Amino acid sequence: MRKMEETQMDLKREKIIQRLVKDGVFKLHGKHLYELPLYALMKAYIIRTE
Numbered sequence: 001m002r003k004m005e006e007t008q009m010d011l012k013r014e015k016i017i018q019r020l021v022k023d024g025v026f027k028l029h030g031k032h033l034y035e036l037p038l039y040a041l042m043k044a045y046i047i048r049t050e
Contacts, residue, residue, distance in 0.1 A: 009038060016041045023048060 006014075017033045020041070028036060028044050 013038045013041060016045050020045060020048070 016038075020033060025044065025048070026033065028040065033041065
């Protein structure tokens with residue numbers, strides 16, 4: 001089985017998800033964080049940090 005390489009975008013997405021979970025966010029708009037695109041995750045993260 002081939003190991004899939006994680007791209008920079010994958011790593012950034014994972015980091016944002018980890019930060020949101022740390023803040024107690026597990027779902028956005030009724031969807032799990034892993035189901036959302038990077039843009040939606042970044043938007044939610046920025047709103048929470050302001």
